[in-house]
Amino acid sequence: AVVSTQSTGVIVSPMTRTLQTAWGTFGGHNIPFQACHLVSEYCDAPCNYGTRRSQLETTWPQVDFSVVPEVWWNEDETDVTITLRAKRFREWLFKQPEKCLAIVSHAGFLHELLQEQFRNCELKRINWIHRSRRQARGH
Numbered sequence: 001a002v003v004s005t006q007s008t009g010v011i012v013s014p015m016t017r018t019l020q021t022a023w024g025t026f027g028g029h030n031i032p033f034q035a036c037h038l039v040s041e042y043c044d045a046p047c048n049y050g051t052r053r054s055q056l057e058t059t060w061p062q063v064d065f066s067v068v069p070e071v072w073w074n075e076d077e078t079d080v081t082i083t084l085r086a087k088r089f090r091e092w093l094f095k096q097p098e099k100c101l102a103i104v105s106h107a108g109f110l111h112e113l114l115q116e117q118f119r120n121c122e123l124k125r126i127n128w129i130h131r132s133r134r135q136a137r138g139h
Contacts, residue, residue: 007031007102011093013040014068015050015106019060021121022104033063037072038089039113041106042082049073086113093128 012022014035022033035056041048050073057065074081090113093101107118114126 007100008098009034009096010102010104011036011039012063012104013037013106013109014053014056014065014072015040015048016056018104018106019056019063022102023060023062025104026102027062035060035063035065035068036089036092037068038085038092039103039105039109040073042108042112043073043075043077044108049075082109082112085109089113 007026009031010022010026010033012018012033012035014037018040019035026033037050040050043049050071053065053068053070053072056063056068086109093103105113107120110116110118116124118124
């Protein structure tokens with residue numbers, strides 16, 4: 001998870017294990033939860049296949065699934081498609097009005113997105129503005 005104590009919203013993978021982690025961490029803090037299929041795990045095995053959006057909406061009514069397609073996982077994912085998905089998420093994230101968001105995702109996806117290793121349930125604070133400026137300079 002990427003987290004801040006000042007988070008104004010939670011972006012969470014629609015996989016059950018991340019919804020459980022997000023709710024256990026941020027539930028009761030009166031901040032909105034937005035599911036986003038772009039931050040789901042690298043779909044390289046059946047354990048990383050998802051659950052249909054309509055079923056998730058019934059189980060998790062406190063989470064907004066409006067940007068998640070009914071079938072949102074890609075059983076044929078490759079290194080190329082996860083790289084493109086990370087790029088799409090970065091573009092989507094920079095368009096969000098909130099300045100401080102918690103992102104509850106998966107080690108494989110976060111490694112692709114940030115080029116950093118994450119342990120299970122590890123929390124890190126990421127300064128996206130600093131990171132994007134550094135990347136623009138080629139560092």
